Amino acid sequence: MDNTVLQFVAIATTTLFILKLLGGLIFGDTDYVDNIETEGESGGNFISFSISSVLAFMMMFSWTYLGVHEEMGVGKGLAIAFVAGTAMMMAYSFMIRKLFSLNSPEVSEAVLSKGSSARVYTSIEGRAKKSGLVKATVNGAERTLDAFTNDTKTIATGESVLVESHDNGRLFVTRA
Missing domain, CATH: 2.40.50.140 (Nucleic acid-binding proteins)
Structure with a gap:
């Protein structure tokens, strides 16, 4: 891979990721794809694919590959970058899910009792x-x-x- 292109991708995705993160925190995030979901432990949807999480993957993948490919070679560099990008994507999705769950509190049995x-x-x-x-x-x-x-x-x-x-x-x- 050409380092110039990968450096451009890394800088562009980092910039877009930061802008998207700030925009989501200030204005609310609406980029989640409804049909790509997996069931979470609490019964809610754990959404692992969104524009922001893909940007997080590309950002981490690019920077990790740029950091390790010269010492470890292309094959190992790609593998390590893929694992790091996937970990970043899942961690970002998990954190955003937890952040959104603060906005919609669980309703307990005591609050909505039988007959409400x-x-x-x-x-x-x-x-x-x-x-x-x-x-x-x-x-x-x-x-x-x-x-x-x-x-x-x-x-x-x-x-x-x-x-x-x-x-x-x-x-x-x-x-x-």
Whole structure:
């Protein structure tokens, strides 16, 4: 590889990464691709591919390769750069996920106890096939929460529902 091209890529991706990071922290980040997700431990989506995480990969890959290729050769340099880039991408994605989770606190069973009422915001498919959204008052503030139902029929938007249970971060509701 030509070092001039790789130096340009390293500087360009670093600049874009920093600008994207600052823009995301100031204005909110919206570059996540919804169809490339993996299930996280907490039941939420751990998004490993976004524009920012790809920039993080390219930035780390470029700088690492530039730093090690002369002493270790092209093959080992590429391998080490790939591992470093992948680690940076995953670490960045994990940190952003944790940062966003601070913005949407978990709703505990104590806050939404059995029998609490809510209104369906987007329809909820029956038999817990697909979640929908409900609006409920939590600690005096109206929140929009993901919800499932074990009912056989879909619960339509605008219907009143009652909380059945809250299991492993999943809110289950039934028609009021």
